[in-house]
Amino acid sequence: MRFSSHANLFFVLFVLCFHVLDVCTAIDSITSSQSIKDPETLRSEDGNFTLGFFTPQNSTNRYVGIWWKSQSTVVWVANRNQPLNDSSGIVTIAKDGNLVVLNGQKQVIWSTNVSKILSNTSSEFSDSGKLVLMETTTGNILWDSFHQPSDTLLPSMKLSINTKTNKKVELTSWESPSNPSIGSFSSGVVQRFHIIEVFIWNETRPYWRSGPWNGGVFLGIPNMSTYLNGFKGGDDGEGNTDIYYTVPSELGFVIYMLNSKGQYEQKLWDAEKNEMIIRWTSKVSDCDVYGICGPFTSCNAQSKPICSCLKGFEPRNKEEWNGKNWTGGCVRRTPLKCERVKNQNTSTDAKKDGFLKLQMVKVPDFLEGSPVESDICRSKCLENCSCVAYSHDDGIGCMSWTANLLDMQQFSEGGLDLYVRVAHSELDKGTNTKIIITTAAIIAIVIMITSACACFMWRTSKHPAKVWQLINSVRKGNNKAFVQFNNEGTPEHESHSVIEELSQVKLQELLLFDFKRAAAATDNFHLSNKLGQGGFGPVYKGELEDGQEIAVKRLSRASIQGLEEFMNEIVVISKLQHRNLVKLFGCCVEGDEKMLIYEYMPNKSLDVFIFDPSKCKLLGWRKRSSIIEGIARGLLYLHRDSRLKIIHRDLKASNILLDEELNPKISDFGMARIFGGTQDQVNTRRVVGTYGYMSPEYAMEGLFSEKSDVFSFGVLVLEIVSGRRNSSSYGNVHALSLLGFAWIQWKEGNALSLIDPEIYDPSHHQDILRCIHIGLLCVQELAEDRPTMAAVISMLNSEFVLPPPTQSAFIQRQKMLNLALSEENRRFCSINTVSVTEIQGR
Template sequence: MGGSTILFSFFLLCFPKLSISTNTLTKSQSLQTNQTLLSPNAIFELGFFSYTNSTWYLAIWYKTIHDTEKTVVWVANRDTPLQNSIGFLKIDDKGNLLIVNQSHKPVWSSNHSTPITNPVLELLDSGNLVLREENENDPTRFLWQSFDYPTDTLLPGMKLGWNFDTGMEKHITSWRVTNQDPSSGDFSFKLDCRGLPEIFLWNKDQIIYRSGPWNGDRFSGVPEMQPVTDSIKFTFYADQHQVYYTFSIGNNSLFSRLSVNSVGQLQRLTWIQSTQVWNKFWYAPKDQCDNYRECGAYGVCDTNASPVCQCITGFRPRNQPAWNLRDGSEGCVRKTGLSCGSDRFLHMQRVKLPDTTSVFVNRSMGLVECGDLCQRNCSCTAYANIEIRNGGSGCVMWVGELLDVRGYPSGGQDLYVRLAASDVGIEGDSGKTSDTIRDIGIVVGVAGFILLALGIFILWKKRKLQPILKGKTEKRGFSERSQDFLINEGVLSSDREQSGESNMDDLELPLFDFNTITMATNNFSEENKLGQGGFGSVYKGSLKEGQHIAVKRLSKTSGQGIEEFKNEVKLIVKLQHRNLVRLLGCSIQMDEKMLVYEYMENRSLDAILFDKAKKSSLDWQMRFNIICGIARGLLYLHQDSRFRIIHRDLKASNILLDKEMNPKISDFGMARIFGTDQIEANTMRIVGTYGYMSPEYAMDGIFSVKSDVFSFGVLVLEIVSGKKNRGFYLANKELNLLGHAWKLWIEGNAWELSDSSIDTLNSASEVQRCIQVGLLCVQERAEDRPTMSSVVLMLSSDTASMSQPKNPGFCLGTNPMETESSSSKQEESCTVNQVTVTMLDAR
């Protein structure tokens, strides 16, 4: 290293980051790594930053927002960082912006080709960094601007879309690791200008979310997108020269941005001055129906339906067995073939229009002309207005399958789908069902419901509501008769649950005949028995169609089993995630209550993990995949499902493994639903399993998402070590697994915790990371524990920043008579922070 470089390095170390007094940089100046530019009103700042002190980036961030970390909105050299703090930004002789390293070699350039005489670089209050001639202030004549090259964030005034004259495309791409690595990540949000333009969220080359086309007021698939006076105004513009989406803010005191993060979530964030935090105003994907093509061709996804996938009227599931198992990805097919001239159109309301990348578009046509044109074109499958304002205008026609349709209780727009005349029923031409016919239908429907309810009541009085379920598996919803039976048995409440979720009358779940289950399990034979718990027994079964199932037969005498049945039916029937076990149906006949699940070929995790002869079959990669899968399933329960669900009994025996060793969380009998704004709750009846309970739950009955995080942390340490938390170190009753892990951690020997039966030498950093995540999750104070979104991020990246764990909360002591279930009447002494209490079952 030369003497000048050493002196320069010394200068950087001795002097803190300095702000240049103006917001401009001229050709004769340079911006060093310890200097910044401020916008005129000090809203934004330009400078170099680093998270690791090993890679440095030129970036723009909010100056007026004092968050825990810089809110970076643009990065110049995101994929070509400086390798140390020695470097600078300058304007070269050709008018290009250059970032130069310690060897005076460029690592990044603006690469514009327009000649420039007196270049000036200026940071504007909009957050736009512009290069212009010294006396030129016309934005249309800027020679270069950062707004043309977004990174992960769209600011007010930025455009997302295409300029057809220059061929320039503008989109946003996630960081590799949020708040750690700004290099280009896997997720991008791009406008597709084919057909009727709309914006897609991509994971590499796979679409994961679609906005729907712009309908004049908002994107068809974003009903929440409502403009607010003097606040956020959304704009979509399209002509022969360009197509783009942008937004503006009328209130200068409001900060809002659109970004895509490193885990693939699109977020509208708004700064709340009073609380000094970024509020997630809107995000996507936010539920199952936001997943692209969730219900396949001609399927409609609706989160208020169960199952969420429904076929458009006139269509039936393409794969009925898969549809019965709540897998609608193969979509639907027509019930009746089309005959062109005699076809009619079904009027669908409040839907996100299907994928519009391959459609016919005419902006001058009205809806009637559009319908006539579609009627005459035998290839046309559906049509709609382009815009919905002022009664509607424009024509969009589909000539292929209708993909990615979603229904909404409000929002969306009208769609007219081509059907055979016999499938449209009472609907008239062009799908315009008359109000009179609709009203008559409503009256008839209500009258029919009343008569049906009266008939069910009489049947209940006469036969004591004995279910009549015949033959093999019969797919039926929770009819009024079945629901009355469940209420009569005390399984369901006739009132709404305190948590606010809807009653069971809006759920649909296949009912299995008792005889079908008996035959499938060989009359519940011992050789078909998979296991037993406080709720009853689980049996393997095989239906006539060859499908394997697992049947949970609730004990007739177990009150816990009744509660479990109620919870399981209410919760898991509405949940669909690859890391949650799938409930296929139930069987209710007199005092027999059974739940039917998908069969897991590799049983439960504890049956392998804690078996000396089998545990070696779980190599480290399998264990790590299991940890990550459980984390994703728990994140779905806590954040991404329709309800916020606290499992309350997460443990190794409730993690099931399929034939590919993918983990699935099971047993929702003790779970509780939280409101979206609810943080914690208190219970007078503590349920769960000792060894997995968080201190605040075991001692005070307080449970939250953080109590599930604690259980997850215990599970992580068990998977890494291959040892149970309870019963560990029986010879030394001062430590259980958590205590032992903590002792090794503070001694710097955490590596010793890993299971000696497997080879983890080549995955040392991954093992170390899992141990640290586990210890962070089992910290004594709930507020110190991370959320599951943070856990997933820490597990998914070896560069994610992690804090040092604090001492865990853990129970000491054992009882030789104890069982795993908290419903046993054994005593156990629990010590948390030197406070000892004794619990008898539940408090």
């Protein structure tokens, strides 16, 4: 049968078109039976990302990579160091289940290298640009490209470091624009004292530094764009510290690429030009190169020369410095006071060191962090001879430096204020005059406010209805002297903490609510908004006009108890700011009404979860471990790092509130006590708190210190691990408290029986036992045997061997109850008064 020439031509074209379509059409996934052969591709569902073979510009080698839109924007490369020299490459699933790249001789030149794969696997490609290897039947991810990146950070891709294993996820630059092999530069996360920074290294030497991340922006990058403001990160609870970013869909596609010169480039897709454009680069001037000017210097790109010594310092080597070799840096011109005293070169009455303020700077490397306020940050630095500078940021807290100040840069805008320690003689005379005037003013204000607060406390104890007017009078500067008396008319020394420390509270900063506003927020305290009921009265959920959710703690009108606790809580908590402490928004005092307004905690309190058989499953071990550490950090802040040294005195599960992410916040400071600078222990005639959480020296003798809170923390730890209340009975004889039960099980080597079955996992066995061990150390009979909270946090985050615990206090529940009943029966003739607090979480 003969075909015409037209028919022959049509047939040939049909066959060619079919062949072309077969080659160029992207497949959906890669399996052992469905491979990608050069030049075939695998495309994401939205069509933006492509996996396939490509050749870089000015090169003849072939690589397997992922690109956005076109091969001009390659974001990931598989066989970086082993290129293909022809077009015979294949991407497939090998017999061992790994995703591999084969050359023409079927040799593996790249593999996902996952060991001991037990089931069939396949590889898929997502719209985020992520390539994954997963088990076909279960869908479990065995490997993904986001954990082995090349030179590009994509949205939601994380740079990370595991603090336990030191495993890192880092970017590595190309050798050159035409060679994707691993170059000299790498970039990743560094964490010191829970402060995160991003570094670029040239081989092993730091080349660039982002400055500290404050939860939103990197403080060493001026004028961060809205894209950079989207950075998120932190500790994921599994030992990983990471940083990543997301981009709102309306902003398009944004990436960060580490180029072969060691510079970050922020690129975004320009749909009109149909190409990626550079919007930011990490190196604008030589000042962006790490430590270019040496220690105790500042680099300013607008100055000539760019490097200068900090005020009070001079070049270490003037000849090198004048020759523009600045790496030697500068040295202090005049020794500090503590250095002179230490070397006995002068008398101890030498004038104190001071601080020079540098504005809008990139703060130096090797910072140490502490979550305290700015003025406490200053005093802590001044008291420490090793501290050479400090700075403060609301998102981070206090930053201090004890080593050379390295890698500083002067910005024209942005940055932070840095206070550099110098000898008194280096301070400006004008600055000295300002300090004298400021100090005198502060002393005068403290005296005035102290007088006002004295009057305030006396009047509120006698005339509760006038509290609102008195607060307003203090705010307006109407200050009067006072003497506070108790109900019998004799001086009451137990309240001295409120009297003395109220002067430190800036009442003008405390938001005062009127009754109408509080009532409107809670729908007139409607029953449906009631969150709980305690001895002080009810707690209601509310919502302000701007949508802010609040919790309103309303003191019962009928209660004659609680006014001092009410005022004490205002005094204490209004000066505290920490992620693990509940935030006080304000108060309302009008007529007989007294209310405290807090941030709203949607998950109520810890006891709601750990003691509820249905809800305890929601708190696995990782979350419970995170809660334990959060409570510990909150207590450390109260004891050591806050403006005031505070003993909580009523730490318990119902006073640990949980936010929307189940992060813990210590609440209820009505029983808290403020310690003076030299106080370590106080003897009180009024024992307050909750039985079961009180330390023996406090319950028996009225002695309390930070070790009292440590005891309560230990009880909490054992409750969290076991899911059991300390107030219940355990053991066959029904006379053991949880502390007694835990101690006996530990001593007999049977601690496993103490662990809540809902959280037990063999992989966490040692971590859980370590927490039980720490809990038992905290509840030891003698206060001096218990660790400090600083030591507790160190124990929680390290592997060192713990000391053996001695016998726990209150081994037998009956003994503890007998004590309580005895004290209650003798309350009218005893000097001790015990209040049992049972307050619902808010």
